[in-house]
Amino acid sequence: MELSFTNHALRLTAIFLYGLLHLAFGQARLPSVGQVNPAKIQPEKASAPGEAQFLELLFSFEDQSASLLKAAIYPGKVSTRSYILEGNWCRAELIDASGIALYSESFRDPRVRFYDEVDPATEKLSGGFLFSDRASISLRLPLLNDAAGFRLLSPEDQTLYQTGLPELLRAARGASPSPALPWDTETLIYNGDPDNRIDLLFMGDGYISADTALFRNDVIEFTDHLFSTSPYDEYQSYFNVHLIYVISAERGADHPEANPPVYRNTALGAYYNCYNTPRLICLDEDTVYAIANATLPFYDKIIVLVNDPVYGGAGGAISISYNGAWGKWVFNHEFGHSFGYLLDEYLYGNQPGSVSGCNCDTDNLHPQWEPWIIAGSPGVGAFQGCSWTNYYRPTYNECTMNTLMDNFCVVCREQLAKTVNARVLLCDDFFPPGNPTIQLGQTQEFWVTPLTPASHQLRTHWYLNGNPLGGAASDSFSFTPASTGVYEVMAVIFDSTDLVLSDPEYLMVDAVEWRLQVNPPTGLGEEPGAPLAQSFQLFPNFPNPFNAETVIRYYLPAPATISLEIYDLWGRRTRTLAAGRKAAGEHSLSWDGTAGNSLPVPSGIYFCTLLGPAGTKISRKMMVVR
16 A cells, blocks of 8 residues: 655545554554553662763774774763664674673664755755765763673674673773863753763854854754754753864865865864765764863763854764754754654655665554554654655654754654653662662662653652552652562653653663662661661752852761762862761761862862762762853
């Protein structure tokens, strides 16, 4: 059955008939959100703040292999949940000693470059994609206790790179810190710890020293447009936005296609007519990653704005857009490629091809977005032509991936919402921070602090030893065990947004898991039934980020000798705020953002670390903004 439409009335009729056919003969893929199988959830293991580290790997892809350019270890968390896309994708995997994947993340080959042209009269797009000779990509991976190795796989499951994890760790620990760079930074939007936010890092090319205000205003305009677009408007609080004021010697970008050719001296080397494609902008990716890793290695996505009036951009591992009249729409479109792995829904030409993505499908009877058709979503069907003639798209042209307009279709919104949720843990904090031990007769408190979307609430339900506990949703749970032993407690957090109908991979569900050890009573300490005393804790500082001063609080369950220290991003001690024997209870002090020499520290990320007895160590991330 082929659905191809030339007028609005025919489109509506075809959608109606399509729905009837599916009701009569089709097999509906019912939504799975809220129907949870605990065995499919990959819970976050409870651990004290500051214990986690992640591995950042910079790879160059060329020919049939990938080479490691740089490895680095940073304090902080990245999600331990695998992110696997349906179709043909590259994969980064952490594997155990037998080669079984413990963690897997799908990503598009960084050599794929999307490019577009717009018809100003109709706002319709044309363009395509090409495969470059070489490209770089930065991958961030959790450090898992059971991981023995790492491998990169091609879309055809061919091994592009493989090594043991000890070799990677030696390379990372032996790497020298990146040299300090002369450019200023700014955090434009801060909604929380980068460990649990999607950090967008903007750089500019072709902006001279007199253009810093222009660059800042461009970023504000682009991000205001992004966060006014669904689903980003609903999840704006899940994002941070940072700027690096990269200064060029000259304005603009290279135009080798011009007659005569135009060449500019810019910091990132942006140029049009990349691979003889006039609207495709390329730049020096190695320089971009070097700047990012030396300045803000906690980024999730890099966006480069090019200060040039000529329409252009690129959708690849790095999103690129010019800053002209159509720039903010180009950015939304290209970011859809880079962040959400969306495909172009317009036709590249009158020929078949092969692509992988959630918004293009060769199956017009049971496309990936079939739940939206069954639900009767207005305008959703299977329309011929999605990048290639043998693929179908969800709507006629009601999507940013087809026309430079303000809105994504429901299918692309669903994919973007799932991508957002896959990049964060759905709670900002949880208690206890590690696996607790109590005596029989005592009560253990558990709680989580869910994230806060703009117009709906996340729900938390509790599981004990894999079994759901009755009652209404609650962000806290008090448990008084009836016998000794080990109990598994899990808080399952649901995002039941209307933006998502189908979530077979449980990307809209997260969990935190504790192992509670219950020992026989000793007759010492707390009375039976009393809540367990709070553990050794370091609370988040406030305000964060800060300029002049921030307040730091910590709690000691008993008198102890402690040290409270500030470290920079590279692990160098900046200042000791407190040291010595301290009484039990809560303590509070402030830091004015100065180093031990009383001079102000530069803008950036720092770590407040509380060192206690028996090697206890808790760290919290903070940001200084000058």
